[in-house]
Amino acid sequence: MSASTLVAVVGNPNCGKSALFNALTGLRQKVANYPGATVERRAGPLLGNDKLELIDLPGTYSLTPRSPDEAVTRDVILGQYEAEDRPKALLCVVDATNLEQHLRFIIELRGTGVPMVLALNMTDLAAREEIRIDADALSKRLGVPVVETVAVRRKGLEALQKTLDGVLAGARQSVVDFGISVKDHQRAARKIAADVTLSEGIGHKTTRMLDSVLLHSVIGPIILFSILFFMFQAVFAWAEAPMGWIEDGIALLQGAFEGILSDGLILSFLNDGILAGVGAVVVFLPQILILFAFILILESSGYMARAAFLMDRLMASVGLNGRAFIPLLSSFACAIPGIMAARTISDPKDRLTTILIAPLMTCSARLPVYAVIIAAFIPNTPVWGAIGLQGLVMFILYLAGIVFALIVAAVMKRTITKGEVQTFMLELPKYQPPHWRYVLVGLYERARIFMRRAGTMILSATIILWVLSSYPNPPAGATEPAITYSFVGIIGGWLEVIFSPIGFNWEISAALVPGMAAREVAVAALGTVYSLSGNEDMIAEGLVATLNNAWSLPTALSFLAWFVFAPQCLSTIAVAKRETGGWKWAIFMVGYLFVLAYLASFVTYRVSLALLG
Amino acid sequence: MNHPTPIEDAVLESLGTMRPGARGRIAHFEVSVDEGQDESLTDRLREVGFAENLEVEVLHQSPFGRDPIAVRVGKMTIALRRKEANIVKVHLV
Ligand SMILES: Nc1nc2c(ncn2[C@@H]2O[C@H](COP(=O)(O)OP(=O)(O)OP(=O)(O)O)[C@@H](O)[C@H]2O)c(=O)[nH]1
Ligand SMILES: [Mg+2]
Numbered sequence: 001m002s003a004s005t006l007v008a009v010v011g012n013p014n015c016g017k018s019a020l021f022n023a024l025t026g027l028r029q030k031v032a033n034y035p036g037a038t039v040e041r042r043a044g045p046l047l048g049n050d051k052l053e054l055i056d057l058p059g060t061y062s063l064t065p066r067s068p069d070e071a072v073t074r075d076v077i078l079g080q081y082e083a084e085d086r087p088k089a090l091l092c093v094v095d096a097t098n099l100e101q102h103l104r105f106i107i108e109l110r111g112t113g114v115p116m117v118l119a120l121n122m123t124d125l126a127a128r129e130e131i132r133i134d135a136d137a138l139s140k141r142l143g144v145p146v147v148e149t150v151a152v153r154r155k156g157l158e159a160l161q162k163t164l165d166g167v168l169a170g171a172r173q174s175v176v177d178f179g180i181s182v183k184d185h186q187r188a189a190r191k192i193a194a195d196v197t198l199s200e201g202i203g204h205k206t207t208r209m210l211d212s213v214l215l216h217s218v219i220g221p222i223i224l225f226s227i228l229f230f231m232f233q234a235v236f237a238w239a240e241a242p243m244g245w246i247e248d249g250i251a252l253l254q255g256a257f258e259g260i261l262s263d264g265l266i267l268s269f270l271n272d273g274i275l276a277g278v279g280a281v282v283v284f285l286p287q288i289l290i291l292f293a294f295i296l297i298l299e300s301s302g303y304m305a306r307a308a309f310l311m312d313r314l315m316a317s318v319g320l321n322g323r324a325f326i327p328l329l330s331s332f333a334c335a336i337p338g339i340m341a342a343r344t345i346s347d348p349k350d351r352l353t354t355i356l357i358a359p360l361m362t363c364s365a366r367l368p369v370y371a372v373i374i375a376a377f378i379p380n381t382p383v384w385g386a387i388g389l390q391g392l393v394m395f396i397l398y399l400a401g402i403v404f405a406l407i408v409a410a411v412m413k414r415t416i417t418k419g420e421v422q423t424f425m426l427e428l429p430k431y432q433p434p435h436w437r438y439v440l441v442g443l444y445e446r447a448r449i450f451m452r453r454a455g456t457m458i459l460s461a462t463i464i465l466w467v468l469s470s471y472p473n474p475p476a477g478a479t480e481p482a483i484t485y486s487f488v489g490i491i492g493g494w495l496e497v498i499f500s501p502i503g504f505n506w507e508i509s510a511a512l513v514p515g516m517a518a519r520e521v522a523v524a525a526l527g528t529v530y531s532l533s534g535n536e537d538m539i540a541e542g543l544v545a546t547l548n549n550a551w552s553l554p555t556a557l558s559f560l561a562w563f564v565f566a567p568q569c570l571s572t573i574a575v576a577k578r579e580t581g582g583w584k585w586a587i588f589m590v591g592y593l594f595v596l597a598y599l600a601s602f603v604t605y606r607v608s609l610a611l612l613g
Numbered sequence: 614m615n616h617p618t619p620i621e622d623a624v625l626e627s628l629g630t631m632r633p634g635a636r637g638r639i640a641h642f643e644v645s646v647d648e649g650q651d652e653s654l655t656d657r658l659r660e661v662g663f664a665e666n667l668e669v670e671v672l673h674q675s676p677f678g679r680d681p682i683a684v685r686v687g688k689m690t691i692a693l694r695r696k697e698a699n700i701v702k703v704h705l706v
Pocket of ligand 1: 012013014015016017018019020030031032033034035036037038039057058059060121122123124125149150151152153300432435
């Protein structure tokens, strides 16, 4: 592919490979404190030497893959990965606080004959635990150079690069015979580790202490539940002020345009099209960032694996295993990384089930949809102390997603993805205080992606919608707002036939079409449609007030129910197709979600109509 | 010796049957063919960190149905279900 020299970063899960890769390349791979954070290969040139390309790989315990992500690692190391050359050298990473375990895989890799450098990582933690390792002795015993590093503090990088250059330029590394069975490797690793360890250390007391609370059989689940609950309360409570600022900013811009431009097409395009549409979505940036901050902190603290442990039994009752909880929790951010993370699940059927239910987890694109409706229809009365009703409803919607995901999984595991009961094995990493750098980088990435979507997909959908809502022009002497006569009005009218049984008016029906591209586009589309309808509220007070007047409560509830299920995201469908290896399951996923969406909305609408009169 | 003395036998327990707080040293691995397990499971257990002579301690069990369990093995903590844990035979201390 290229003339650059490939070096693969390999090692056990969670030893700091991605952190080291980031430090060496300046890229921003996901770094998180649980095994299985990286599920794909990612290549990038070394800072200051673009002839050398590093490949970050999923962590694995051996060259015998147990899951699809581990298969990627094996294929890359053995030169079987697509059209890629075999790496010229390996940058092996081990956790210095757990040498005897991590060395086993390194010893297995020595058998491949590929030259390597060993990064003895996390030496900061080792020092804190009073573990002392003789790196020179380790190097002699393994027959490869060893460099001490602290990936998150960028320590030891220069020495590492120099050593790497030396290995690439230099002599062949002698092959040492360590045997072939897992048991042989294990024995050799323990022997070497014992010989080069000068001081055993005192272990990580904080982890034991925290676990005795967080994994406690009564307090543990209560804390897990409280964390999730608090998260959704915070999303509402803390975002209020910054959202107000953004709204004011948008109104200010609209006012400014009105001052400069005369009433006409251009003003309508800017104010009704772009600002009303894109603005309706951008307002949710603070909420999305707060949600992400929570998830990122959970991920980097080490709690994620504990949550998987606590949830395993529940997941087992629907035929899945606790590991699936991690991809599903990431799906709160976005279903796409969630679906990707399902690669860490070893059983193909469990993995398929997890992929198929991932879109039921409430992703952050649904946040704008829920938030608009909740803000318009649910009063923000305190329910109990500091708990607000709006946050509570949001929490219930998230819960609904989870409960239905579990139900769907249970049905699938008894029918189409039936299989053996699978195993669950997960290392629980040491707790670490969140690394603020990674949390901030993660947030920045998220903000960037969100704004880019707003600037591209949502913007173009809004523009197309504006055009289709403005043409054709109304006939002379028309009494209704012009949009009623436009393409959007016409199409919305047709769709209303399908959607009126579930309480959707033509405006909603029309907004669902561009909303197929991505869920939050539906909000943007509603903004544009109502703005163009000449709705006074829309212009004066924004979308929330408009909806409050334009929709009945049953319609609003039905709309919420629709979005709990509807698979309105093209990228998710595309990733599901790629990860399941064909259209079959992707189409199945879309189909079952639409059917559920319609049914759920129908029931919600009819029941609430009956109850509310 | 052909068969172990009753005393030795009595202190050997499957990890999957142990309660939180119980400790011991790993004696050997033994898959249960009746349960449909095969030797590759032993390799998997070894890969995640179980090995003969390592100290083990059951730290926690799931609040729901007491399964899975979290086990300290050497320096690590590993979560696994009791069924697989039963492959690990432990000398109690
Ligand atoms: N204290 C300390 N923490 C580190 C060091 N290197 C990595 N970490 C932390 O260890 C955790 C795992 O780091 P990652 O880089 O995601 O590990 P990985 O090997 O890529 O993990 P997988 O992709 O899951 O295989 C993160 O919480 C990092 O912040 C280090 O040198 N010192
Ligand atoms: Mg990684």
